[in-house]
Amino acid sequence: AQSVTQLGSHVSVSEGALVLLRCNYSSSVPPYLFWYVQYPNQGLQLLLKYTSAATLVKGINGFEAEFKKSETSFHLTKPSAHMRDAAEYFCAVSLTLGSRLTFGEGTQLTVNP
């Protein structure tokens, strides 16, 4: 069984500030981990994924995430927030690539001017 916990349902940052969205996972086997972003009235868009090739994963729109097995974490970061980053972000885990995703409850990111 696998599960995902996202700490903080709402995160607010100033434009230009560091973005840090937290995700911890629980999995009985080495997991595959994902971050998706959801803009209002749109589907989920993949930001990045961890497939065991490298622990630091770079994604689209300047986001990256680091897989830390010892901490069972996969936190999402971006050095400098932009207004267009305001959206809901979901961390997800799957046991195998191509299998069902288990999502966290999401973190709503607000970017203040």
Added chain:
Amino acid sequence: GAGVSQSPRYKVAKRGQDVALRCDPISGHVSLFWYQQALGQGPEFLTYFQNEAQLDKSGLPSDRFFAERPEGSVSTLKIQRTQQEDSAVYLCASSQDREWYQETQYFGPGTRLLVL
């Protein structure tokens, strides 16, 4: 190219009514998933198809929910005798199911169902 499309985008149903939600996956995608996203929650898995075979339906919440993909492309999620707790956004996703390292689920915009 075209992404995953879903119709209708919005559906209002009276309690007890049957509804059918359609998903058109990306052409050539083998795998198709349905998820349910309640307000303020993350998506939850409902069911999974590989071509026309429904390989996992463990997430369907009751026997009122039924999904099919008869020709291995378009899929329909049917909800019979809708209840208020069925109100949610229903998301469809598809993936190629080829090279393992390329596997990504591509999501449609969802159908927002409101049961009154």
